Amino acid sequence: MRRLLLAAAVMLSGLALTACDSGAAGGRAAPPADYVADVGRANCVEARVVNEDGLAAFESGAASLREATAAGDRAAVEAAESDIRTGLTRWADTLVEMSGRPYAPANTLADGAATIQKIADPADDTPVEEARETLAHVGNKLRAACATDTK
The missing domain is CATH 1.20.5 (Single alpha-helices involved in coiled-coils or other helix-helix interfaces)
Structure with missing residues (x-):
C-alpha cells in the first residue's frame, strides 16, 4: 500500500x-502571436490618435499665440504660451504612460515624450515653426515604429 x-x-x-x-x-x-499583434496594433492606433490630438492642440495654441502677438496683448500671449505648455505636458505624460504598456513601441513613445517635454519646458525657446516640425517628426517616428512593430 x-x-x-x-x-x-x-x-x-x-x-x-x-x-x-x-x-x-x-x-x-x-501569448499567441495574434494576441500580441492585436494589442500592439491597438496601442499604435491609440498612440497615433493621442499624437494627432496633441499636434492639433499645439496648432490651435500656436494660432492663439500668433493672434495675441499681433494684437500686442501681453496677457493673452502669456496665457497662450501657458496653454501650449500645458497641452504639451499632458501629451508627453500620456505617451510616457503608454510606453509602459505591453507590446507598445516603448522606445519610440518614450523618445517622443522626451522631445515633447523639452519643447514644453518654460526655459525652452524653440521657435513655433521649428517646434511644429519637431512635433510632426515625433508622429512620423511613431508611424514608422508601428508599421514595423505590428507586422
Missing part, C-alpha cells in the same frame, strides 16, 4: 511539474 501511495505521489508531482513547465520563463506560456 505504501508503494502504491508513493508511486501515485511521484506521478502526481511529475504531472504537476509538467503542467507548470510550458517552456517559457516563469512557467507561463508566451
Whole structure:
C-alpha cells in the first residue's frame, strides 16, 4: 500500500511539474502571436490618435499665440504660451504612460515624450515653426515604429 501511495505521489508531482513547465520563463506560456499583434496594433492606433490630438492642440495654441502677438496683448500671449505648455505636458505624460504598456513601441513613445517635454519646458525657446516640425517628426517616428512593430 505504501508503494502504491508513493508511486501515485511521484506521478502526481511529475504531472504537476509538467503542467507548470510550458517552456517559457516563469512557467507561463508566451501569448499567441495574434494576441500580441492585436494589442500592439491597438496601442499604435491609440498612440497615433493621442499624437494627432496633441499636434492639433499645439496648432490651435500656436494660432492663439500668433493672434495675441499681433494684437500686442501681453496677457493673452502669456496665457497662450501657458496653454501650449500645458497641452504639451499632458501629451508627453500620456505617451510616457503608454510606453509602459505591453507590446507598445516603448522606445519610440518614450523618445517622443522626451522631445515633447523639452519643447514644453518654460526655459525652452524653440521657435513655433521649428517646434511644429519637431512635433510632426515625433508622429512620423511613431508611424514608422508601428508599421514595423505590428507586422
